[in-house]
Amino acid sequence: MKFNTVLLNLRSAKNVGMIARSHLAFGGDLLILIGDENKWNFKGGTSTYTRKLIESEKLLFFKNFKEFRKWNINHLNFKNLAIEVAENAVKSHQYNYPENCNVILGNERTGIPTEIIKECDLAITIPQITPIGSLNVAISASILFYEISQRMKAKTSIENYKFT
Ligand SMILES: C[S@@+](CC[C@H](N)C(=O)[O-])C[C@H]1O[C@@H](n2cnc3c(N)ncnc32)[C@H](O)[C@@H]1O
Numbered sequence: 001m002k003f004n005t006v007l008l009n010l011r012s013a014k015n016v017g018m019i020a021r022s023h024l025a026f027g028g029d030l031l032i033l034i035g036d037e038n039k040w041n042f043k044g045g046t047s048t049y050t051r052k053l054i055e056s057e058k059l060l061f062f063k064n065f066k067e068f069r070k071w072n073i074n075h076l077n078f079k080n081l082a083i084e085v086a087e088n089a090v091k092s093h094q095y096n097y098p099e100n101c102n103v104i105l106g107n108e109r110t111g112i113p114t115e116i117i118k119e120c121d122l123a124i125t126i127p128q129i130t131p132i133g134s135l136n137v138a139i140s141a142s143i144l145f146y147e148i149s150q151r152m153k154a155k156t157s158i159e160n161y162k163f164t
């Protein structure tokens with residue numbers, strides 16, 4: 001079971017740095033940044049985990065979602081999961097996560113555009129208790145990574161179990 005994290009036009013290097021940290025902690029594979037590569041100037045605290053990903057060649061850039069989608073079809077064919085506050089979305093804790101998936105998160109202000117959500121295999125929402133607008137993107141990412149990592153752990157421990 002593998003997951004990649006895909007960040008769609010994020011504005012804040014601090015958010016990307018926090019997501020990189022959780023991505024590594026919960027066993028993510030590639031961190032994929034979609035948008036303007038030149039603005040990613042990771043400094044100080046934001047660079048610690050992004051540097052680790054660059055060194056291990058696990059940080060990739062794409063200009064737009066279309067290019068990323070094409071590359072995914074040709075190279076990985078992982079399921080694209082749009083993580084968003086969306087009507088009729090599947091609840092994050094109830095979903096049976098696929099073997100391999102791309103976890104897609106949206107811009108801090110504009111989120112994931114509806115047309116991109118439609119191009120994804122599924123929309124997943126983290127159910128909130130009170131109607132406060134939405135969660136911070138790095139917090140949302142960490143919750144999702146936790147959900148996936150628990151299923152990865154469960155699968156691994158079953159596969160490694162041997163009768164003696
Ligand atoms: C601050 S939100 C973007 C704005 C949001 N679309 C809105 O209408 O307020 C940034 C990103 O965090 C993620 N996010 C925030 N709250 C979420 C939730 N409850 N469920 C799933 N994703 C969430 C999504 O990926 C979203 O694109």
